[in-house]
Amino acid sequence: MELNTPKIDSLRLLIPFNEVEVNQNHKEFLREITTINEDGEVINTKKNNTYRLHSNPCSCHYLYGQTIIQGKNVEVLKLGFSSKTLKTKYFDGINASNVDEIHKFILSENVIAVSKQTLLNARIVDTDICYDTLLKDSNVIDVISHAHKLSKPLKDTKVNAFKERKTNVGIEWSDRNKVGKAYKSKQYLKYYAKALELKNHSSKFYEKYLINNDSIIPYIQDNKLLRVETTIKNGAHWKTYNLKVQTFKDLLNLDLSKHLEIYHRPIAHYMDGQETILPTRTTFTLGEKKDLKLIELYVKLYKIKEYEAIDKLARDIEPTSKQNRYRYVKKLIKLTQINRVEKIIKKDEKQLNIIDELEKLKLIPKNMQ
């Protein structure tokens, strides 16, 4: 089990379609599926461009599509797979030593035939890099609550503390499906309780491949095993870290443990441990208290997020002067940050259980019980 080092969790390969042999006898993929009614009338016919064997959690995702590569429209097979294809070696992550195993698995699905060399030369997109760690003195809920409170109120970035009570807890920044070209400023980042997620959301896989694995089970601790996950969208995104990673082979040759900046940049972007604290500040002035109260009221009144309330408040108070509005927004953001730190300081230092703590921090609404 690989702990405390970045590893590849999942990715998608863009394989030129002419380098793939599709199984012509496959019952679904790239076959025309016809719907008929009880009288035998044809209702509609459609070609299945996508396939995944949903009954098998290890199954790859196959999608026929077109993409633009170097200005040309190219037919491709988008092949998505995760480290679940490695079954009992799930926690090793995808690496150069198990790529043969992955290749064999792809062939065993009997959807396509593809050479290992073609896989290695394929372009990669949406690479999920994960980092599993067994927390030291802290625990998952502590990490999540601190991360939540130290999160900057960024205008265009959603911070989402998971709400699936008891079965999946975590926090994520940005939306992995809506990053678009803003991959540098909105790089997806997620912290979550991996053991809880496995047991409840991938229970079939967990029970089949992990539960009897004595080398893994000691690490599957609900409130201790934290996974930190980020997504690198494409080659241009890798380039922002001064790395040339275009193909699967490039990725496998990369020593991720030497590139922790792929985590540190989004962490520093979404969270702020430094600016939230002013050395001499412990109280707020009357004006600042009014501003904080106003933000709180706007959030309640308009049922909006804190950063939206700040924006609205600034627009209401400074409708004309863009410069003054900018200064006011900056001031309000700083105030809310200090206010959060004040709350952390006053936080009950006693260890609470995972659910009570989430409720206390309002990460889980009471009505979800």
Add this chain to the structure above:
Amino acid sequence: MKKEDILQQDFYNILSTKIKTISARYLALKLVELKVKEIVSIDKVKELNYIIISDSKKYDINLHSLDLPDLQIQEI
């Protein structure tokens, strides 16, 4: 000195050693929980491993390689 002021002071002392901000923040909180009133010195033993001498005790600190609110703190 108030607890909040000690926390701020500790935080800035820790930051001066180039420990990343989220880890520094968490370490300062932990030290306040341990009733540390003043940091006398912070020595780097090796990467992510520090010895902190406070007004009353000495601590061995092991940080995470990612900037996470987690660490191992042991009185020595």
